Amino acid sequence: MAKRKLLLLGMFLALTGAAKAAPQPAAAPSGIQAYEEQEFIADFTKFKIGDTAPAIYQTPEYTIKQYQLRNLPAPDAGTHWTYMGENYVLINNTDGKILKVYNGDIFYHR
Structure with a gap:
């Protein structure tokens, strides 16, 4: 009986230690940062920060x-x-370089 309790205690400690070591998901951006984009499509062309916007x-x-x-x-x-x-x-x-992009849904942000 004592061996069984020790075995169960050991398994419990191993599981709790593994749970603490698990990577935590990154917090979702909040505020207007939630609307930031790194790339987007306009005029059938894919753009990203650093590209030049059409004239x-x-x-x-x-x-x-x-x-x-x-x-x-x-x-x-x-x-x-x-x-x-x-x-x-x-x-x-x-020079028309794209510096920052926000999704159009930012219009509704409150």
Whole structure:
């Protein structure tokens, strides 16, 4: 009987130790970080951060001036927000490089 109890205690300790050693899943991003994208599709083309946006999205007609209404952070000097393929894209004014992308669902963030 004593051996049986020791065996059960040993198994219990081994299992609890293994459970503690198991990797924990990373916490899901919260706030507006939950809407950040690394790549997206617009105009049948796949884009990622660092790519150059097409010239049309670098024109004043595509510049989003009321970024606050869309829950976007203020653009840094020399950048502006545009809308490409259901995503809000922050691009550099000088070369059109894509700096940041938020999924269009950020509009509904509260």
